[in-house]
Amino acid sequence: MPVVRTVGPAGTALLLVAHGSRDPRHSATLCTLADGVRSLARLRTEIAFLEFDRPGIADALGDSVAAGADRVVVVPLLLSRAYHAMTDLPAALAGDWPVLVRRTEVLGGSxxxxxxxxxxxxxxxxxxxxxxxxxxxxxxxxxxxxxxxxxxxxxxxxxxxxxxxxxxxxxxxxxxxxxxxxxxxxxxxxxxxxxxxxxxxxxxxxxxxxxxxxxxxxxxxxSAPLGAAPELVRLVVERGVGAVTG
Missing domain, CATH: 3.40.50.1400 (Rossmann fold)
Structure with missing residues (x-):
């Protein structure tokens, strides 16, 4: 598989947003995915959850700002454009943030x-x-x-x-x-x-x-869930980097 090697503009961060679960295996798996994305994209990469887990979006955005980010690209870790993508996530991102926030498409369709x-x-x-x-x-x-x-x-x-x-x-x-x-x-x-x-x-x-x-x-x-499969890591990077460079 071709390797994406990208260094984004200074001050750019990726924020991966998942639905969330009370099951600790869920967040552990998605943190591993975020680690893979961070390594491949060479951008600050954090994860947040819509519900059931921490950090929430506001806290994660605050952490990115504290670390020097002035632009955050939100990549929904969602497989379809259903309720969470069309309602929950826009509501969570609504408001005035001290950084430029850009949201990518969901992962489905690739x-x-x-x-x-x-x-x-x-x-x-x-x-x-x-x-x-x-x-x-x-x-x-x-x-x-x-x-x-x-x-x-x-x-x-x-x-x-x-x-x-x-x-x-x-x-x-x-x-x-x-x-x-x-x-x-x-x-x-x-x-x-x-x-x-x-x-x-x-x-x-x-x-x-x-x-x-x-x-x-x-x-x-x-078979196992998709998890941090290399193809999924690449897809998340493509979504995020595409928003950075587009």
Missing amino acids: PLLVAALERRLFEAGLGPADRESTGVAVAATGSRDADARASVAAVAGALRRAGWRDALPAYVTGPQQRPGDAVRELRARGLRRVAVAPYVLAPGLLPDRIAAEAAAAGADVL
């Missing part, structure tokens, strides 16, 4: 996310040659937003185009097809090997429910 999902599937024991005989349930947390659900379906479509025998979207909350249902549907379509790929950034309660439903439905493979 082929790097599909590459990261494939990396996790291969790390779970599959290989490139298994694509043609394996069905994948792309398991997301769920959303009332139709565009957010469409983005998960688009990832499943991208996996099919990448050569996987079949791929279906699934959601661990809401009325749509659940991970266990997707596993059973793929079996009904004749797939002897079925994998569940959590389309989530970090461990937590809902990813644990994805894992439990996958096991109960008899999935053959369960």
Whole structure:
């Protein structure tokens, strides 16, 4: 994978904003992601959470100002343009800040996310040659937003185009097809090997429910959350640096 090597303007910082979770594995994983972004971008990089964890956005922005930043690029660690991206984050960023604050697009829609999902599937024991005989349930947390659900379906479509025998979207909350249902549907379509790929950034309660439903439905493979996969690190850097240099 090509390496992005960028030194941003003096006084520029990146602020990665995640939803947050009470599960300490969640923040630990995203802090590791932030470490990777900091190393690759060579910019001051901090993380903040919308709820359930600390620091919040105001505290993180204050820390960046205290460290000498005069411009902060906010990169939402969100996979779709659903409620958190369209309502919670703008509300949290509203107001007068003592620095220039610029917000990037969410992470969804990039082929790097599909590459990261494939990396996790291969790390779970599959290989490139298994694509043609394996069905994948792309398991997301769920959303009332139709565009957010469409983005998960688009990832499943991208996996099919990448050569996987079949791929279906699934959601661990809401009325749509659940991970266990997707596993059973793929079996009904004749797939002897079925994998569940959590389309989530970090461990937590809902990813644990994805894992439990996958096991109960008899999935053959369960991959890990995206975490600090190199492709995700690169995507965050591209979002942030693009806002710095654009």
